[in-house]
Amino acid sequence: MPRTKEEFKHINESQVTITQLMLPSHSNFSGKIHGGHILNMMDQIAFACASKHSGNYCVTASVNKVDFLNPIEVGELVTLKASINFTGRTSMVVGLRVESENIRTGEKKHCNSSYFTMVAKDENGKSTSIPGIILTTKSEIRRFARSIKRQEESKNRTSRFSTKVFKTDDYLYLFENSNSKIELK
Template sequence: MSSSTFKSPEQSRVMLSILMLPSNANFSGKIHGGYVLSLIDQIAFACASKHSGHYCVTASVDVVDFKAPIEVGEMLTLRASVNYVGRSSMVVGIRVDSENIQTGESKHCNSSFLTMVAKDENGNTVKVPGLKITNETHVRRFARAIKRKQIKIKSAKEIAEANFSDTKYLEEFKNYNVQVKL
């Protein structure tokens, strides 16, 4: 492959800043997690489409970690970059920070990883450019994406192979907040 079939994460990086309004708040007065997830999905789409040059769809939301609440009136900034590419898929990492506009105090609110798949006009998957890795941050992000993928595959296999009707689970349930009445 020539170097033109590879793109650096910087070439497809996307950033979005948006003021958090009362209409985005939940019943507790904090910004609704579903609204943040919608923004995450939108920026992942933009980043993956920019990298691939094609329309992209969300294949999976692999990780969503809410770390701090977001307040009405804060400026929310989402940063997305392609961390990993397969043949037609890309893992987009998103970092969400909020800033109190009055005090300048900033906090890390969310980290997410979405797998996006490039599609052509007929809905068929298409090959995406490779990822050009040029620094230690790129290496770390690519390696972590591989590890998360391996763990996901192993976990799915273990769950598929488990016999959840086995009575050993009923014994284990005693350690959990559950009442079993069969």
């Protein structure tokens, strides 16, 4: 089937930024914003960025490493920035950055960064091809290369701990100073 979409797009064509005021309804019992609320916002902006790039509905295939670096307070502005870092045949890695800003002081905090792998779907729910990205800076090349390496490392991690190849004795040293007790039966 011939492609009707552009073969390649510039990264800035699909970048998305959103800013939202954090309300008391978004907070947990300690007055900080729920991590789940932030994850929901991250998923939404990853969807918007990937859909904008691909021209299709997209679904989240995986999320790579979400570290909550700084708490977000009620009353702060939260800004999420999304950009395509990598394109495969039907999938793309969306790089996300979350920052909060204290409205009164202007202080900004980096709250987290994450990578969402999104897959484009056609009207029948089947994975569909997407445009590639045009890399124009060393930073964009670095992000693309990092995504390839992250995928390779993920495959190695998965295979190394597969039940077919995992050897318990090879990993017992890891438990020597851990807060665990092994009682094999």
